[in-house]
Amino acid sequence: MNRPQVVKPGSISGFPEWLPEVRMVELHWLDVIRQTFERYGFASVETPSVEALDTLQAKSETSQEVYTLRRLQADPDDASDARLGLHFDLTVPFARYVAAHLNDLVFPFKRYQIQRAWRGERPQEGRFREFTQCDIDVIGADQVPLHFDAELPRIVHETMTALDLPKWTLYVNNRKILQGFYQGLDIADPVAVIQAADKLDKIGPDGVRRILTDKIGLDQRQVGAVLNLAAIRGTGAQVVEEVLALGVKSELLTEGLDELAFVLESLSDLPEDIIVADLSIARGLDYYTGTVYEGKFDGWPTYPSICSGGRYENLVGSFVNRSLPGIGMSIGLTRIFAKMVGEGLIDTGRRCPTDILVIVPSDDRRADALATAAILRDRGFNTEVYHQADKLAKQLRYASRKCIPFVWLSPFDDDGGHEVKDMATGTQITSDPHTWQRP
Amino acid sequence: MNRPQVVKPGSISGFPEWLPEVRMVELHWLDVIRQTFERYGFASVETPSVEALDTLQAKSETSQEVYTLRRLQADPDDASDARLGLHFDLTVPFARYVAAHLNDLVFPFKRYQIQRAWRGERPQEGRFREFTQCDIDVIGADQVPLHFDAELPRIVHETMTALDLPKWTLYVNNRKILQGFYQGLDIADPVAVIQAADKLDKIGPDGVRRILTDKIGLDQRQVGAVLNLAAIRGTGAQVVEEVLALGVKSELLTEGLDELAFVLESLSDLPEDIIVADLSIARGLDYYTGTVYEGKFDGWPTYPSICSGGRYENLVGSFVNRSLPGIGMSIGLTRIFAKMVGEGLIDTGRRCPTDILVIVPSDDRRADALATAAILRDRGFNTEVYHQADKLAKQLRYASRKCIPFVWLSPFDDDGGHEVKDMATGTQITSDPHTWQRP
Numbered sequence: 001m002n003r004p005q006v007v008k009p010g011s012i013s014g015f016p017e018w019l020p021e022v023r024m025v026e027l028h029w030l031d032v033i034r035q036t037f038e039r040y041g042f043a044s045v046e047t048p049s050v051e052a053l054d055t056l057q058a059k060s061e062t063s064q065e066v067y068t069l070r071r072l073q074a075d076p077d078d079a080s081d082a083r084l085g086l087h088f089d090l091t092v093p094f095a096r097y098v099a100a101h102l103n104d105l106v107f108p109f110k111r112y113q114i115q116r117a118w119r120g121e122r123p124q125e126g127r128f129r130e131f132t133q134c135d136i137d138v139i140g141a142d143q144v145p146l147h148f149d150a151e152l153p154r155i156v157h158e159t160m161t162a163l164d165l166p167k168w169t170l171y172v173n174n175r176k177i178l179q180g181f182y183q184g185l186d187i188a189d190p191v192a193v194i195q196a197a198d199k200l201d202k203i204g205p206d207g208v209r210r211i212l213t214d215k216i217g218l219d220q221r222q223v224g225a226v227l228n229l230a231a232i233r234g235t236g237a238q239v240v241e242e243v244l245a246l247g248v249k250s251e252l253l254t255e256g257l258d259e260l261a262f263v264l265e266s267l268s269d270l271p272e273d274i275i276v277a278d279l280s281i282a283r284g285l286d287y288y289t290g291t292v293y294e295g296k297f298d299g300w301p302t303y304p305s306i307c308s309g310g311r312y313e314n315l316v317g318s319f320v321n322r323s324l325p326g327i328g329m330s331i332g333l334t335r336i337f338a339k340m341v342g343e344g345l346i347d348t349g350r351r352c353p354t355d356i357l358v359i360v361p362s363d364d365r366r367a368d369a370l371a372t373a374a375i376l377r378d379r380g381f382n383t384e385v386y387h388q389a390d391k392l393a394k395q396l397r398y399a400s401r402k403c404i405p406f407v408w409l410s411p412f413d414d415d416g417g418h419e420v421k422d423m424a425t426g427t428q429i430t431s432d433p434h435t436w437q438r439p
Numbered sequence: 440m441n442r443p444q445v446v447k448p449g450s451i452s453g454f455p456e457w458l459p460e461v462r463m464v465e466l467h468w469l470d471v472i473r474q475t476f477e478r479y480g481f482a483s484v485e486t487p488s489v490e491a492l493d494t495l496q497a498k499s500e501t502s503q504e505v506y507t508l509r510r511l512q513a514d515p516d517d518a519s520d521a522r523l524g525l526h527f528d529l530t531v532p533f534a535r536y537v538a539a540h541l542n543d544l545v546f547p548f549k550r551y552q553i554q555r556a557w558r559g560e561r562p563q564e565g566r567f568r569e570f571t572q573c574d575i576d577v578i579g580a581d582q583v584p585l586h587f588d589a590e591l592p593r594i595v596h597e598t599m600t601a602l603d604l605p606k607w608t609l610y611v612n613n614r615k616i617l618q619g620f621y622q623g624l625d626i627a628d629p630v631a632v633i634q635a636a637d638k639l640d641k642i643g644p645d646g647v648r649r650i651l652t653d654k655i656g657l658d659q660r661q662v663g664a665v666l667n668l669a670a671i672r673g674t675g676a677q678v679v680e681e682v683l684a685l686g687v688k689s690e691l692l693t694e695g696l697d698e699l700a701f702v703l704e705s706l707s708d709l710p711e712d713i714i715v716a717d718l719s720i721a722r723g724l725d726y727y728t729g730t731v732y733e734g735k736f737d738g739w740p741t742y743p744s745i746c747s748g749g750r751y752e753n754l755v756g757s758f759v760n761r762s763l764p765g766i767g768m769s770i771g772l773t774r775i776f777a778k779m780v781g782e783g784l785i786d787t788g789r790r791c792p793t794d795i796l797v798i799v800p801s802d803d804r805r806a807d808a809l810a811t812a813a814i815l816r817d818r819g820f821n822t823e824v825y826h827q828a829d830k831l832a833k834q835l836r837y838a839s840r841k842c843i844p845f846v847w848l849s850p851f852d853d854d855g856g857h858e859v860k861d862m863a864t865g866t867q868i869t870s871d872p873h874t875w876q877r878p
Binding site: 148404 | 559
């Protein structure tokens with residue numbers, strides 16, 4: 001196994017780029033992700049990198065991280081360019097896309113979107129200023145069946161498994177449980193409590209207790225119940241029992257618990273400890289209304305979440321006077337891939353896609369080498385012809401340095417036979433370009 | 440949750456986006472292009488969308504079209520973001536990439552790069568503000584053999600053929616011919632003449648004559664020779680004869696004619712009239728030093744060029760104290776694809792990648808439908824399970840509207856048999872998910 005050097009992320013901090021052998025692995029990952037998404041019938045959508053600033057600000061929370069555009073030579077008084085910005089995620093552009101093409105889409109509309117996004121935040125481990133997200137969403141005309149709350153994690157699990165990632169866990173919760181539980185506690189502003197509880201990871205129970213008491217004004221009983229709820233975590237139906245045991249009741253809470261139980265039950269065939277109910281998960285974004293997800297590496301608990309998502313009722317409603325519910329998940333490709341590269345867990349092999357290098361024995365045999373290569377290409381082999389009639393040793397060294405697995409030794413005269421050298425084993429066998437098979 | 444104001448989801452001029460059925464074709468195109476590039480051993484590289492402004496301005500010609508970035512909430516006095524811009528092509532970022540990773544690359548380095556680029560110019564037919572380019576380049580440590588001047592057009596021709604494009608022509612010239620010819624005419628500033636002659640298309644012979652006479656100060660004999668040279672166009676060796684017949688001589692001219700003849704000869708097996716020598720082609724960019732290419736649709740002569748490129752000696756030299764020669768070609772994917780869409784030449788079929796829709800006969804048979812789908816997916820079929828136990832007619836209508844070719848009718852009870860409906864023919868046959876084959 002070759003351990004790649006960690007490439008300095010370009011010349012600009014937060015904008016990663018990879019050497020060709022690392023990019024080959026990333027490309028393979030992208031193929032795997034796309035194939036898994038398509039296996040479940042999701043259609044590709046791409047949106048422009050650029051949206052009107054009004055669109056990006058329809059959800060205001062991350063607007064301070066938006067990169068706006070300006071033409072270098074623009075008239076300083078001309079503000080038209082300044083109304084454009086790079087998208088900071090794929091959810092907002094997708095909602096805008098659905099709103100723009102409402103009459104041309106068939107619902108429920110299932111799309112995947114694999115694109116870069118940009119955030120002008122300070123680069124740190126796992127946070128980039130340019131990164132690739134892989135999103136799947138189902139958006140419905142009237143309602144989106146709860147089945148999708150289980151299908152999306154299944155697809156993501158299948159993707160992560162195909163990528164052979166280190167053990168990770170998908171933490172699941174339901175915003176209705178939080179909202180319903182807080183309602184049952186007679187809390188006036190459940191959203192403020194959700195946002196406070198969401199900080200549990202960062203500031204701990206005492207920090208959250210202070211916010212709940214001092215800022216939101218909850219009483220001791222309420223604070224205790226909120227923290228007890230957030231402490232519940234488990235893999236099966238006993239989670240529901242534990243919540244019920246806290247003695248809080250509301251219709252919304254019951255609905256949320258039923259939904260969570262359905263999701264856990266539907267995914268019970270997956271390996272144990274992959275899907276974990278965690279009642280502390282809230283997801284900061286205010287548009288989630290039901291199931292929410294957050295995936296983390298088990299081995300790197302402080303590393304930011306590697307996938308996330310949830311159910312929303314009204315995202316497209318920012319753009320048209322109509323509410324279309326949906327559910328989506330997003331895989332943070334750059335975040336995951338960069339971590340794997342950094343940890344030396346990427347097994348780079350070849351430095352180019354070439355299967356076979358065809359040797360050029362002499363300038364006047366070059367035409368033969370080209371003809372051999374054409375035959376091999378027609379048969380589906382990625383084939384390079386060496387660029388000049390160098391000494392054989394030099395041509396072999398090129399193949400070796402580029403990790404090209406096979407070298408085709410063209411005959412030195414019309415009567416000569418073809419030989420193929422297997423660079424891994426060193427064996428060399430007589431062969432015919434029309435019939436050769438990879439050993 | 441508060442409902443935000445409705446933001447009109449208009450698309451922004453110059454930033455194209457496609458419906459899913461059109462995107463499926465674009466995705467197929469991207470696969471074909473990538474596969475063809477890899478067939479010749481070119482390795483994928485991606486660079487950040489963003490470069491330092493200094494990098495982008497190393498070649499100054501298009502700098503006025505650069506989009507610079509600024510964080511929305513940036514301190515107005517903090518100019519650090521303003522030193523970043525979106526790349527306007529893939530050549531400059533590639534040169535910067537090679538310079539940055541010089542010691543980690545094996546030369547000649549063959550890379551392809553399929554990425555978006557941005558130009559803040561006024562959108563018009565064939566010109567977009569965000570567009571995807573597909574570039575191949577070979578960059579060498581010492582020299583890049585002339586063979587590549589013929590290989591790159593061959594690869595591009597193979598790509599265009601695989602995309603089944605309307606008839607197009609690749610016009611080829613060599614900057615050494617122009618430079619050498621002008622030297623032979625004792626013209627002091629050949630580059631100025633090259634830039635003037637490059638305008639022939641737009642302003643005609645009289646316009647060029649005026650620039651040559653009034654601005655550059657050529658005499659009648661020189662102007663006549665320049666225009667005579669630019670009028671030469673042809674498919675074979677007679678082009679060289681025609682240039683020689685003009686009676687101008689220089690060493691560089693001879694070299695250029697030899698190179699052009701080599702390229703034409705090497706590509707003589709391609710269909711006639713695909714590769715045409717055109718002595719008026721100059722390519723405005725000042726870094727080209729040898730062969731230059733410009734591809735145009737025969738049927739739309741005023742439409743901008745659909746591919747272009749050429750040989751350069753010193754592009755990386757902008758970034759390191761070393762000169763690495765290279766040769767590259769770029770396919771303007773968005774420009775070509777948008778034209779095909781606009782002309783109604785894109786044959787859209789399916790609206791999603793789903794091969795098979797599995798019907799859900801009733802809620803309690805849903806688990807069986809899921810199991811059937813899992814078997815079909817394992818066998819490589821893209822499979823959707825219908826989202827709820829609607830009436831059969833409604834489920835079939837969904838398949839029909841999404842252009843899903845096959846519908847799997849799960850049995851209504853444990854003893855029932857599976858049937859598959861071919862939506863194109865309407866035929867329905869008994870089948871087994873473990874053995875079914877696409878007819």
